[in-house]
Amino acid sequence: MRKLAIATIALCSIVLLLTTPKIQASGFTDIPATYWAYDDIQFLSSYEIINGYDNGKFQPGAVITRKDAAVMMTRALELTEPSTDTESEISFTDMTPSSPGYNEVLISMTNGWFTLTDGAFKPDQPLTRDEMAKALAIAFSYKGKEHSDFTDVSKYDPYYPFIDAIAHYKVTTGYKDNTFRPAEQVTRAQFSAFLSRVFQQPASYEVRSQGQIVGNSPSFGSALHMATEYPQSTIHPASTKYREFSDKIATKDRTNLKSGVLIYNGVNEKNTFTKEFFDHYTNYKTPDGQMKDFFNTFIILGLRYNGGWLSEHTNNHADYMDWQSYIDRTFAENGALQQLNASAQSQNKKADVYIAIPYPKREEPILKLNDEVVENNLESRMEMVNWYLSEVSKEWRNHDLDHLNFKGYYWLNETVRVHEDELLLSAVSERIHKDGDFFIYAPHATSTNFRKWRSYGFDAAFLQPNAFRASVENKEERLHRAFLYAQMYGTGITIEINSYSINQAEDGIEAFNLYMDYAKRYGLDEKGMTFYQGINMVERMATYNHPVFRQWHKQLTDTFFAK
Template sequence: MKIKKVLFGLAACSLIGASIQPSSADAANYSDVSYKYWAYEDIKFLSSHKVISGYSDGKFKPGETIKRKDAAVMLMRVIEPVEQVIEDIETTKSTKETNPETKPVPGIPEKPVDPDGISDMTESSPGFKAVKPVVDAGLLSLTEEGAFMPDAPLTRNEMAKALSAAFAFKGTESTSFTDIPANDPYYKAVDAIAYRNITTGYKDGTFRPLENVTRAQFSAFLSRVFQQPLSYEVRSSGNVMETVSTIEEAFERAAQYTNGTIHPTSNKYKQFSQEIASADKTGIKSGVLMYNGMERKTAFTPAFFHHYLSYASPDGREMDMFDTFIVLGRTYDGGELVESPKNDANYADWQAYMDRTFSETGVLQNLNEAAKQKNQHVNVYISIPYPKWNGAFVTMDGREVANDVYARYDIVNWYMSQVEKKWKEFGFTNITFKGYYWMNETVRVQDDGLLLSTISHKIHQKDKFLIYAPHATSTNFQHWKSYGFDAAFLQPNAFRTSVSNKEERLHKAFVNAQMYGTGITIEIDSYGITQAAEGAETFTMYMDFAKRYGLDEKAMIFYQGTNMVERMVTYDSPIFKKWHEELTSTFFSK
């Protein structure tokens, strides 16, 4: 246990004195790292945990090359998860001594470290207290002459070796960077961090192993380690059966157990929610998406909404169903109201969508009347179309306004004021306007984040809420709270018949919901009777996963195409009837 004692004995010492770059700058206020900078969130994350710091002049200098001794200091600051790795290293070394046939392990130096020291450093050298245990643990190597070269730049292959060894990451040996062949001594280390999505390489398919690592790059690599679970619990009916290190292993193991579920574990710097969101803030326990744009050509009636407000239980009781109706329209006459090349919507197009929503044949008047007839009261969220990126906005009086983030905010602000004005005019009695639904399903660019933060502030001033439903591969969904959203409902996107890995998608959505405290979107397509058999197994799978993960006690919204719940009730199909029974027994029977 000699290495372990050295490592953790030194880890217990204050490393502030060993810091190479002391600074009093606030983590989020480096003068040379704007919110638009690609590694902004990573630098902010590590700075907030005092893993990395800036300079005394308030700068971070993200493009500056990181020195090997600086990398050692940062590794030591996050070294707590290494404890088990060090034990593994000792075991491996012991095995090598007794079994000369054992192959070298990536990340462990072939040449034993001189216990008396490092040839180009002394105990009083800056950073030595971090360098010595990092070298002893095999995270960074010495030269043949025993030198560490503390002021030399850290290269990308050295970074890969340090991270893969420190956290015992293993890959699948399937990485295909064009400049890292399988016989390269660093291949397994690079493969391991690529498998963990800590690096994606460059767009040209290279990894560039000999390039120097900048301060921003190292921050991003190290941040990505802790932004994901280092392990996952696999449970059966709530009981922990085993713990595995990757989500792929968890998929395989969960399939071996009855009612298998997967649960992320928190780490030293990242506390995951570990709870799927509840309805305590937004009032949404069971919401339903109701398309009100060009997708649905026919008129709404109060009778239509009766099928969504209540159902008859097997024993004849009338039971309440959806408590929230989310009104949205993806398309307008001539284009789309989401982030799309087909989005050229101007003020008049937004007005037309709003008029449709409040019309005699639209959602709101008919839902209010249906709720009145049922003596019920439900909540409503109204969608905000996505303000287009390209082309000038044409206002209601025909003026052209150049497109920028301010013009995009202006059209949203105008739209919200019109919605609220109309709502007051109608004086609905049985529906309550709770807030807005962001139509787009991802936050892809920084300007959208800034736009949302401003919009959400405006909405919150009016005591309303802002929600959205990110799709399965949504960019930046994990930052949903920082954009000002009050709730998010992840889409598994496993309902399409063309999707092959349905169970994995469902597990992944529920794991992400636990990691980031979101709800879940339950999904079914707009099937006709002849198509019902195609979707039968998938919908049953959704209901099964909802029960496994306890979603019936949490928050969900239901994507139903245009009117699938109505079809379940009114179409003469045994499969549709079965779906309705599964839906109501899972979410509305209590």
């Protein structure tokens, strides 16, 4: 079989036409902007990779046949002749040279993408998910690491290596119940989603050492291996014909947030605040005694209410009353906002503020303040968020917070798991932007639908590497991957550390050193950093008389604030 120099060729030279006229995704009468695969169809159709029908429809639920897949794959790879590397001549019992798509089917078979059944190709039979996995894995040179564990795909299944490969490359994540459903037929919408994920991957991965290019690898894994051999190495995505990647982070940030800190003010997090507490965040003293500006952006968020969690959690039963309690807590005299304002006022400066929006529960009826019980659905959840936004805005106007700039809202949840939440976020962002405010987000390292953050209406996102805990292995891999994604999707990065006690300080040294190191390597000191500090780690760095804490404080200030 001919060895295809395919991964890069495919991504850089695709012309894939499914049907007749050129109709953009936004014009398909059966693909509204709220459709789950809208972004994928929009991406592919914008490059005429996939088109609709003469009647203006896309027909997302129509199945892809094996012949359709063969035709599309050969056109994608610009292959016009069968491979000459096959050991025996291939013929079909159910197709002749005059059959539609015969040449493309023959090319696909000589390259090993599909299998025959008793000599038959079965061109009009629907393509199944396991067959698609095999075709994509072979065509794009994907190889897995046997890490996938779908409950309905045994490692002894002949299709497992291909399914594992496309799972490894994030072409698929399977279904929410951890199944892959290999025998399920592939629809046009599903195929668009798969192709979109393939085409939006970098053509290759460039490795640099201290800014100088030292190599180029076809996969992140091989680039990571190369990076370990060079000091101060960084990994950067190579652009394709269809996607231009930056080699810098936070390029899609519309807020211009340079350095923000997360202040947790929920129940059993930090209950009360003082001006002196915030003084350790608004300014710092250099070794020679100078006072300099510290964090200028404060993200106020509470994870817990009195009885459960305010994030997406099985113990989130929060109703209007619980959200009202959080608002009261935030604006209280000894709450975060008034004491932050006092600190900023004492230094004659202004601090930017974002306030978190709790996650509206999804599984049970919602109790309003007037004791009315309403059904839990998209409309009632949006009504709850609208009420919250109005109340926060009203409270802000009613308090004297002249030394704070209200910038907008922070979405408390760290992932987007269900389609209803996609619709909810789009509506929430529209309301926030109508009020002239920003909307930001900090997805965790394995967040679902992370790449779609801009389509939900967020103005900035700050990806969490989740590499800070002592028990986490492969910290450097996690950091390289996070900074790579930050370049690919235009996000910032969340720097992370726990609230260590003096006795625990040694456990955090390795991770904090790495975070500071990678921040400098990738230019995070220029823009796009938010700081997760547990509950009060910055205060501890500034006040604890311990060499590790003093060193962390110096590293933090030297890396992000010395300029």
